[in-house]
Structures are given as structure tokens and as C-alpha cells.
Amino acid sequence: MIGVFDSGIGGLTVVRALLERLPGHAITYLGDTARTPYGSKSADTIIRYSINNIEFLIRKGARLIVIACNTASSYAFEAVRNRFKIPIFEVIGPGAHLAVQYSRRLRIGVIGTRATVASGVYEGHVRRINPGAKVFAVSCPLLVPLVEEGWISKPETAMIVRKYMHPLKTKQIDTLILGCTHYPVLRGVIQRKIGARVVLVDSAQAIAERVGDFLKAPGSNPAPIPQGQLTIFVTDIAEQFRKTAHLILGQPLPIHQADL
Numbered sequence: 197m198i199g200v201f202d203s204g205i206g207g208l209t210v211v212r213a214l215l216e217r218l219p220g221h222a223i224t225y226l227g228d229t230a231r232t233p234y235g236s237k238s239a240d241t242i243i244r245y246s247i248n249n250i251e252f253l254i255r256k257g258a259r260l261i262v263i264a265c266n267t268a269s270s271y272a273f274e275a276v277r278n279r280f281k282i283p284i285f286e287v288i289g290p291g292a293h294l295a296v297q298y299s300r301r302l303r304i305g306v307i308g309t310r311a312t313v314a315s316g317v318y319e320g321h322v323r324r325i326n327p328g329a330k331v332f333a334v335s336c337p338l339l340v341p342l343v344e345e346g347w348i349s350k351p352e353t354a355m356i357v358r359k360y361m362h363p364l365k366t367k368q369i370d371t372l373i374l375g376c377t378h379y380p381v382l383r384g385v386i387q388r389k390i391g392a393r394v395v396l397v398d399s400a401q402a403i404a405e406r407v408g409d410f411l412k413a414p415g416s417n418p419a420p421i422p423q424g425q426l427t428i429f430v431t432d433i434a435e436q437f438r439k440t441a442h443l444i445l446g447q448p449l450p451i452h453q454a455d456l
């Protein structure tokens with residue numbers, strides 16, 4: 197079983213991409229809704245929460261973990277990667293690779309939570325892949341609560357997105373990394389506000405490709421992952437989570453309380 201976690205609902209965009217890329221694989225999702233948002237927490241707290249989340253998913257039978265949260269990937273990946281015996285994937289590297297691949301003029305924008313942007317992790321990854329690339333990062337702290345609330349097509353959301361896109365437009369980026377798993381839900385409005393010529397990089401799709409390739413590689417997955425469906429856990433049951441999950445996954449699914 198593949199264990200996936202995020203601070204809240206955003207990681208379901210990664211689950212959707214994983215289900216498309218790896219149909220039939222069992223996935224258990226943990227949304228840490230009781231402790232969201234991670235984007236305004238300290239590194240130590242984000243690491244502690246990530247360890248709890250991974251331990252929970254391993255108890256449920258996970259044999260591979262996807263950290264479907266840019267904030268947790270930025271701060272906790274190095275701390276957890278050697279702590280557990282199973283493979284752990286993060287979302288930053290795959291998104292950065294895809295962006296460098298797509299960007300013609302190597303002017304790459306990144307949007308993310310305050311914590312992700314402050315970590316400078318995307319700049320680090322992109323520059324390691326291509327030192328000539330220019331990266332412009334903007335934190336968009338209001339977008340996560342808008343997605344959690346399901347305010348996808350409200351005019352207020354469009355106005356806020358326009359404001360966040362402004363500094364990136366002036367930098368003439370040609371590629372924009374959606375550096376938070378919540379943002380693919382707002383893909384339409386982000387594309388409209390940044391302009392049709394800017395390529396949007398969704399880290400959800402990038403990580404699904406990476407995990408798909410890993411599971412196909414000989415010897416990478418000795419014990420077959422059993423066929424099954426998606427099980428969703430949250431640390432705090434909220435009606436809004438149910439509604440937004442339905443919106444992201446296109447179907448209503450039972451949501452279980454996690455005993456972390």
C-alpha cells in the first residue's frame with residue numbers, strides 16, 4: 197500500500213494523480229486536518245508532525261510513503277528519509293525537474309506557502325539542475341484556506357490570485373511551479389491570471405510519474421502492492437473536508453478518523 201500524507205486536503209491532488217498513473221494500487225491518505233496549516237509552523241514542528249504521520253501510515257501497512265505536501269517536503273524530508281526502512285518520496289525534486297525541462301528561457305516562478313518559500317528549497321533544486329536558471333518565488337498564504345473552504349470560482353479568489361501573480365508577471369516568467377499541493381485545485385484561475393503562455397507545473401503529476409517509474413523499475417518493489425482502493429483518514433473530521441474531497445476526487449468517499 198502507498199501511504200500519502202499532507203497537512204490537509206491538498207495532498208488529494210497527488211492522490212488523484214497517483215490513481216491515474218497507477219490504477220488499482222491501494223492508497224491510504226492521511227490529511228492532518230487537526231494540525232493544519234503547516235505553512236506557518238516551525239521546522240521542528242513540521243518534522244515532528246511528519247514523523248507522526250509516517251508512523252501512522254506504516255502502522256496501517258504502508259510500504260512506500262509520498263509526502264504530498266511541499267512544506268513538509270521542504271523541512272522534513274531530510275530528517276525522515278533515513279529514519280524509516282521504506283522508500284519515502286517528496287514533491288519538490290520532481291516539480292523542479294519538470295520545470296527546468298519545460299522552461300525555454302529558464303525564468304521560473306514558484307508559488308508556495310510562507311514556509312516553503314522561506315526554505316529556498318525550490319531555488320536550490322532548480323539551480324542544482326541548471327545553475328543558469330532564474331527562480332522567482334512568491335508566497336501565497338491566502339490560497340490554502342481558500343481551497344480548504346472550497347472557494348474555487350469566487351471572484352474574491354480571482355482577485356487574490358491576480359495580486360499574487362503580479363510580481364511574477366513583471367519578472368516575465370515562462371514556467372510556474374505550483375509549489376503547494378492545494379494549488380492545482382485553483383489551476384484554472386492561476387492560468388488565467390498569469391497568462392496562457394506560462395506553463396504551469398503541477399508537482400502532483402510530477403511525483404506520480406516519479407513513483408510510477410520507481411514501481412516499474414526492476415527490483416524496486418519486491419513485494420507486490422495489493423490491489424485495492426483509496427482509504428482516507430483525517431486527524432479531525434470536518435464537513436468541509438468531505439465536500440472539497442468530493443470536488444477534488446470527483447466522487448464522495450468515506451472519511452475515517454485517524455488515531456495518531
Ligand code: DGL
Nearest residue numbers: 203233234235266267377
Ligand atoms: N499543502 C501544503 C503544501 O503543499 C501546504 C498547506 C499548509 O500550509 O499546511 O505545502
